Amino acid sequence: MGLKIGIALGLGIVLLLLAQGLSLLFGPKARAAERSRIRVRLCREIRALRFEGPELWIDGLRRYLQPATGGLAILVEEAKKEGAPPGLRIENGGQEYRLPLASLHLQWKGPARIRLGKEKTWRRLFGSLQLLRRGGGWVPNLRIDMELYLSGVLHEEMGAHFPLEALRAQAIAARSYALSCIARSGSRSFDLYGDDRSQVFHEVSEEPRILEAIRLSLGQTLTYGGSTLRAYYHSTCGGRTRDGYLRFRDVPRDALPPVVCDFCKASPLYRWTRKIPKKALQGAGIAVRGETPGFEVLQRSPRGDWERLRIKGGGRTSAPFSARLLRKLGSLPSLWIQSQTYRKGVFVLRGRGFGHGVGLCQWGARGQALLGRSAKEILSFYFPRAKLRIP
Numbered sequence: 001m002g003l004k005i006g007i008a009l010g011l012g013i014v015l016l017l018l019a020q021g022l023s024l025l026f027g028p029k030a031r032a033a034e035r036s037r038i039r040v041r042l043c044r045e046i047r048a049l050r051f052e053g054p055e056l057w058i059d060g061l062r063r064y065l066q067p068a069t070g071g072l073a074i075l076v077e078e079a080k081k082e083g084a085p086p087g088l089r090i091e092n093g094g095q096e097y098r099l100p101l102a103s104l105h106l107q108w109k110g111p112a113r114i115r116l117g118k119e120k121t122w123r124r125l126f127g128s129l130q131l132l133r134r135g136g137g138w139v140p141n142l143r144i145d146m147e148l149y150l151s152g153v154l155h156e157e158m159g160a161h162f163p164l165e166a167l168r169a170q171a172i173a174a175r176s177y178a179l180s181c182i183a184r185s186g187s188r189s190f191d192l193y194g195d196d197r198s199q200v201f202h203e204v205s206e207e208p209r210i211l212e213a214i215r216l217s218l219g220q221t222l223t224y225g226g227s228t229l230r231a232y233y234h235s236t237c238g239g240r241t242r243d244g245y246l247r248f249r250d251v252p253r254d255a256l257p258p259v260v261c262d263f264c265k266a267s268p269l270y271r272w273t274r275k276i277p278k279k280a281l282q283g284a285g286i287a288v289r290g291e292t293p294g295f296e297v298l299q300r301s302p303r304g305d306w307e308r309l310r311i312k313g314g315g316r317t318s319a320p321f322s323a324r325l326l327r328k329l330g331s332l333p334s335l336w337i338q339s340q341t342y343r344k345g346v347f348v349l350r351g352r353g354f355g356h357g358v359g360l361c362q363w364g365a366r367g368q369a370l371l372g373r374s375a376k377e378i379l380s381f382y383f384p385r386a387k388l389r390i391p
């Protein structure tokens, strides 16, 4: 009995917190702020989708369906006759609907739980979903409120265990990056990817500290030269960030200058060691000869990141190759490599930092927040040429 009351009380508190958290984002103050929507390509091609939640509008059916217990499923149905086109089947409780396989638009109000393709977990999503026909299935584009989207980005890219001011700085950087993607999407059907090609987004977060960081930074962005700054960020710079123009070429020349940062020392990848067996390089078609081969760096970034290499050994050299190959073969956190040794068929590399090194250093933002610095101070440290725009 006591346990049941405890569970009921606990559940009640959780529900109350959720309602409060979301009202922070949907309340009158939030509504008054500048809001925009963003289109996120959630994943690659899928052939099935399951939906649990409120009434769902399916434009192909031209009607609303109330999802049955266990959810509503939309599936690709292979043609029974050879050569006939595939169709789609909607299953809801005991009811079935069949349509030609087409692009679909799904709309609902409030939160829903959606399972995409073969994914094992449900995603809590708001907004509307465009399923665009691709090959024998669909690619899903979610259209969602910017601030709800950012809650999911903060969860994936930083995590609620980071200090509030670091999360707040991250929210402003991620919002600016997202808006710069919208400005560049042109005639594409989506603005950015939900994976590390853009910013990782899985589902809307309900963590109170993340919602608080978003509420405190609602609509705030970084600008440079009057435009929204493409505010790159990464995990750990390792001591110095990189020039954004030299690294990505898609920002103005002086917009993202390098800065010296020693605030990220607590990062597990401030310094690191990785091993790459000789055989892995040979398997990738690189010649490794002699008793004590070593990498010769042909090209470096101004910070010192390896860019182009060859291997010297036995009086000969391999053909030149991109340092990115090393990153892949050895799961290297970065290419800022500071020393190399070779022993018994294995190269041992020691390096600094994690990620591309441009813009905000997340572990550095954490370090600065723990010293009592505000989000504004953190941002002006990593983006010294940008302005903070408060709507």
Ligand SMILES: [Zn+2]
Residues within 6 Å of the ligand: 236, 237, 238, 239, 240, 261, 262, 263, 264, 361, 363, 364
């Ligand atoms: Zn750093």
